[in-house]
Amino acid sequence: MRQTLSSATPETGSPPAPPPRAPYTERIAGWSARHRKTAVLGWLALTAAAFIGGQQLGTRDLPSYDAGQSGQAERTLDRLGVTQPATERVLIAERPGQPGTYRTDPALRRATAEVTAALASVPHAAAHISGPGRAGGAGLVSADGRSALVTFTVPGDQSKVDQAVVPAMRAVERVQAAHPGLRIAEAGDATEDRAANKLISQDFRKAEVTSVPITLVLLIGVFGALIAAGIPLLLAATAVMTAISLLAIPSHWLPVGGSTSEVVLIIGMAVGIDYSLFYLRREREERARGASTAEALRIAARTSGRAIVVSGLTVMTALAGLFLSGYDVFSGIAVGTIVVVGVAVLGSLTALPALLSWLGPWADRARIPWLGKRRTAAKPSRLWAALVRRVVRRPAVWAAVAGIGLLVLAVPALGMRIGNPPNNGFPSSLPVAGTANQIAAAFPGRPAPAQVVVTGRDLGRPEVARAVAALRARATDTGPLRLPVTASAVADGRGLVIDVPLAGNEDNSVTHEALSVLRDDALPATLGRVDGVRYSVAGEPAANADDRSVLRARMPLVLGVAAVLAFVLLLIAFRSAGVALISVGLNLLSAFAGFGLITWIFQDGHFEGLIGFTSYGAIVPWVPLFLFVFLFGLSMDYHVFILSRVREHRRGGASMKDALVSGIASSAGVVTSAAAIMVAVFSVLASLSLIPLQMLGVGLAASVLIDATVVRGVLLPAALALLGERVWRPGKPAGPALPADAAGLLGEVHARPAG
16 A cells, blocks of 8 residues: 555656557567567578478478369379370471472472481470371361371370470471471471470579669669668568578478569569668658667657558558469469568568667668768658648549549450460460461361360260260251260279360361350360369360450459458558558559550550560450459558658657658659569569560569559548548657657748649
8 A cells, every 4th residue: 555655746746657558569679679689590590490401391282273174174183193294296387488288299298208217216206296297187287288196195194295295396306407498397286385385494593693783773873882682682682582492382282383483583572672761761761860770770669660650551551462363383382472472571571670680870881972871861852742732732633633544454354355465475486386387377267176075974875975975966067066976985984084185276266156165055065064073174275265264253252352451451451441541542543544554555556566476365364363453452552651660750749741741752662662672573574485474574663663652642631632631630749759850841831822
């Protein structure tokens, strides 16, 4: 009782209120700063342990299946242990200007025979060889007689076919060397996959080698000092290395391929650099105002650290939308990108403040002459302040102009057509792609294959045989279903594979109609009437059709779930339904502007010469989904950071318009810098060889640029200014007082007459 009375205040007789508990981000940063060696070395030890553990555990190469019904057929064949052989084709053709034909030119016939004999003599590399003069070789001489075709399959498991086809390729090359007057070249499933893997590897290696120096140069321009510029790269690189190593764990139950690692690299570098920039900028800003290193770290942890956590959770939520895409390979990518964002957030809260505490003022050493002193000051941007000042005076006008502009950009997306590019998007300069085009030209209109995979009880019973005969009877030489229809028992009779040639040529409208006839009419009327039988249709036309249908069905779901979850997170973080709704709406608007832009460029064929592509009149099916998820996540980085600064000034007692000017002015510089780095990195993707990567690179670069300028500099302050004081209630001052530069900017707002 005596202790209670003695601690009471003389005015009220009640005990003094306990000091407010510091935010968790500040407490984590404080511990890291006090135990900086432990935090930094622990972070490096985590990276090393993940790398060693990943190497010891090993990464499994699980198969990824197509979406929809074709994916079901692939799973069924895999479960039955049936391996689909890779089909290869060898073209033997007269050189331009030569008058000979297969009938009149002995050299052409002799070369064709030599190709067939060479393939037959290669052990374990070629099977089911067919060519002119052999069984099943009818139709393998072109209509003009100037080309012959030899087909064969590469036996073995798909994971080993890349190497298995090499002896056959070398045999064909030797025949070509013996006949320089003819063109003898190979193309097919195995050779195209081999060339694709090599090209993709070269492209990503080029992207990595090019993007890192560009990023470093831009970071030096942002910070004006070599040491400070290296910190974001260090955090991003260790986060990426840790996440890629940890992918060995989910690879044992999810398909995690080489493309997953490349996507993790892109996202990891993006968020790692962004988070470091946000933290470093605030820490520098506070030190420039006279705060000690410890005090600057405390303020940065409380403000930028919290923004990083909110942003990271929002980005991970958006990336989780890939689980709903219906594509197996996207599940592995979703896990990898969520892990790398989480690791980057963890490093930003622990290793980054520890490293900054350890370095202290040394972080500003190795300055660049004429640049370092000005960059170290970290002052608010007067250019952005001037723009926002005008926006908040006439928010309706600015919102209308900017909104209409983005809607105009988004309009072409209404006519977006989905389709896979010829030759899987490879440039025609690639030799195997050129050979495939020549084969298609010499042997046009070859029926596209469809495979009906049948399972069920007692597939040898008469009812099944009658259904197969009825299906075969529906095929003709000129109809949508073509002859010959062949049926083969597999897996000791546990499965049945029916090959049904379709009218058309691989992926055109005629093939789509034929596939619909097969799936919706012929199969339900035949096999569909047999009890205890299940079937699904696979093949290239079926896979392409399923890609389009799954994307159309799942895209609204992915958009809706990502938007709703992001709204909930932002509502919890900022406690304002208006702010959360505006944030989600603006992100959707910028994403659709990106959709419209890639449609106008790649589908409609603008800037073909500048970018280096040939339009095929459609957009790759998975690109819009990737573009939305990436943009929605990355743009939230900038959005959350800016909103956090605006709320900070608002809670410090400023009016809504004043908080918008000072908040955006103090954060726009680092957001613009982060966006410039991302635009440069994504522009490297646009310079690569594959048209899907070009679409992704152009879409990301342009959309990030629009998002960081038009959306964040005009639409966001205009929308919040229109809502006015209803967005946030004025609160008690929280955190540090407004910086002197920001206060000066606010003074300019009041000094100038409205309008």
